[in-house]
Amino acid sequence: MTAVAPPREPADAPAPVRRRGLRGRRGRTDPVPVWLWVAGVVVAVYLVLPTLIVIPMSFSEATTFVFPPKGNSLWLYRNFFTNDRWLDALRNSLIVAVLAAGLATVVGTAAALGLDQLRGRVARLVRSALMFPILTPSIVIATAVYISFLRWHLTGTLTGYVLAHAALASPLVLVSVTSALATFDATYLRASASLGASPWRAFVTVTLPLISRGVATGAVLAFVTSFDEVVIALFLRSPKFQTLPVQMYNSVVVDIDPTIAASSSLIVVTVSLIFLVALLAGARKRR
Structure with missing residues (x-):
């Protein structure tokens, strides 16, 4: 039996295009500018700073608003839950x-x-x-x-x-x-x-x-x-x-009344827990 040679492609046929994988193409990202990092840090500090001041004040021994807090005590929380x-x-x-x-x-x-x-x-x-x-x-x-x-x-x-x-x-x-x-x-x-x-x-x-x-x-x-x-x-x-x-x-x-420091801390923690539970529940449902 005679072997049949495969058909030849024309000389002007375009070369096959190699497609880059999506993983490789999407793996490269542009570097984040320094000013964007600085702006993000400033905004984050601005949003978190009140919490970093209020929560330590809720454990103070002072009978008025004092920062940095003086001493360590739970009397503000005790006053909140007994008043x-x-x-x-x-x-x-x-x-x-x-x-x-x-x-x-x-x-x-x-x-x-x-x-x-x-x-x-x-x-x-x-x-x-x-x-x-x-x-x-x-x-x-x-x-x-x-x-x-x-x-x-x-x-x-x-x-x-x-x-x-x-x-x-x-x-x-x-x-x-x-x-x-x-x-x-x-x-x-x-x-x-x-x-x-x-x-x-x-x-x-x-x-x-x-x-x-x-x-x-x-x-x-x-x-x-x-x-x-x-x-x-x-x-x-x-x-x-x-x-x-x-x-x-x-x-x-x-x-x-400095008891507001204790109540503010409780609200911040409660609201954060509510959103955290909602996010975890949504992520679990997606999985």
Whole structure:
């Protein structure tokens, strides 16, 4: 048998192009400029410096604001957990934050689901209108809330605090759930409907589990926003009901009470733990 020679490529055929691996191409990064490192360090120090001052002051023996702290003692924490004013303010803040976060999560999630079905100018207009509480200065919102709630007899009440804080936190839930819906595939809803699931059952068993990360993130942001809010709380406060940020404000302006160092440290640690748990839970779910 005669061997058949393989066909020859024409002389002007282009040489094969070697593609560089993605790993090698992406492994090289441009060096970070020195000024960017300096700017990052300055911003980090600026953000962390108040915490580095407040936490050591909470262990001071002094009866006033002194830095560097004098001595080591836990009497500020002891005063915080034994003083009825501080404990009542802490309890009020926790109750308001939990109720406001729950209400804001329900309203923000419902708004995000409704806006996800809209298209065009109407959706953009409604979404922009719902963002007003984030863009408007707090003092303007507090004045409007105070004037309205004063007429409705809601100042100084638990209902007034919850409604005001929920209105302030709902846009944060809306943004979080909207970004979660951006990766949601509506094919699952059509599949569940073809299998006979009602809209409510499809939401509970299909939509909610897939957007649960966005809902949980929005709930955490709503809780922290309500727990830390002070401007509206100053307008709505009453002698019988005030939150922890208002009590902290009074301890600086009226009483000159160094217990605020202990309460500030507790808030910083609590908020950091909440965000840390949320990040770890999200990372575990992704894995």
